[in-house]
Amino acid sequence: MSSKKILLAGTVLAMIGLVWLGAVYWMSFFWVSxxxxxxxxxxxxxxxxxxxxxxxxxxxxxxLFSAVYLWLRDERLDRAAVSAAEGGMVFATIMLIxxxxxxxxxxxxxxxxxxxxxxxxxxxxxxxxxxxxxxSTENPERGKRHAAVVAIxxxxxxxxxxLSVIWFRSLHPEPVVIKAEGPTLPxxxxxxxxxxxxxxxxxxLGLFLLRYSFENLRSELDTRSRHASV
Amino acid sequence: xxxxxxxxxxxxxxxFLIGTITLSAQEISEFPGAQLATQxxxxxxxxxxxxxxxxxxxxxxWVVSIGRRLSQIEKKIGN
Numbered sequence: 434m435s436s437k438k439i440l441l442a443g444t445v446l447a448m449i450g451l452v453w454l455g456a457v458y459w460m461s462f463f464w465v466s467x468x469x470x471x472x473x474x475x476x477x478x479x480x481x482x483x484x485x486x487x488x489x490x491x492x493x494x495x496x497l498f499s500a501v502y503l504w505l506r507d508e509r510l511d512r513a514a515v516s517a518a519e520g521g522m523v524f525a526t527i528m529l530i531x532x533x534x535x536x537x538x539x540x541x542x543x544x545x546x547x548x549x550x551x552x553x554x555x556x557x558x559x560x561x562x563x564x565x566x567x568x569s570t571e572n573p574e575r576g577k578r579h580a581a582v583v584a585i586x587x588x589x590x591x592x593x594x595x596l597s598v599i600w601f602r603s604l605h606p607e608p609v610v611i612k613a614e615g616p617t618l619p620x621x622x623x624x625x626x627x628x629x630x631x632x633x634x635x636x637x638l639g640l641f642l643l644r645y646s647f648e649n650l651r652s653e654l655d656t657r658s659r660h661a662s663v
Numbered sequence: 664x665x666x667x668x669x670x671x672x673x674x675x676x677x678x679f680l681i682g683t684i685t686l687s688a689q690e691i692s693e694f695p696g697a698q699l700a701t702q703x704x705x706x707x708x709x710x711x712x713x714x715x716x717x718x719x720x721x722x723x724x725w726v727v728s729i730g731r732r733l734s735q736i737e738k739k740i741g742n
Contacts, residue, residue: 484718
């Protein structure tokens, strides 16, 4: 796929994602019914949970690209990994800000060191480390290899985050969508949540492609600079 | 106007639209969400609106950041 096609695909997907997100915002405020126990505060779920899902998807992709990069040493995989990791940081930040805002209403505190919160914050810091490792070595190739290892280690945290509410005593509720007996949310809430999953995912994929295009162009510029200096 | 400027303009427009929807949610009462007005929980309103505003704000920041970086690198390659 040529760079121009990737750029075009990214732009189209990002546009669709933003319009879709607008529809989700409308549904969240005007359409979906209010949860009985928590009231309006429960509506934070429609941005918090999809942001969490999207960050896990992005970090998972970053780890996958990194693992294959370590195997094949194809620069395109490293560019894809760093693009996905940046997206993961963006959506993880949304998750880590909206979660405490919800927690203050539901639990009475913005933050508590319970397993899921702690592991999620750890994931954020591991991927912060990913970017620090990339830029902290004099040899860029070595930095990319070390960062790839950090991404793989970081992604290993994701299953623990998901299962922590089952394994440990946790303030977080157990999963309401991904469970063996099927989703237990009422129909309109499930529809809004799934719409939000779709919007966040498409938006991420679009912006990921645009970010990947930028990495491709930067690589092209570096190649030109090297040839010019020889 | 190059492609990135058009892209940034469109994204700004869409983000403004989403922001307007978020803010106008407090005003409209004839929709099913009208029950919110009778809930009387007070403070949670602000938590919800802040959460939604922060979510779109961070996405918007990333969109603008990518657009600017793409624009700058295309200029450098063009030179």
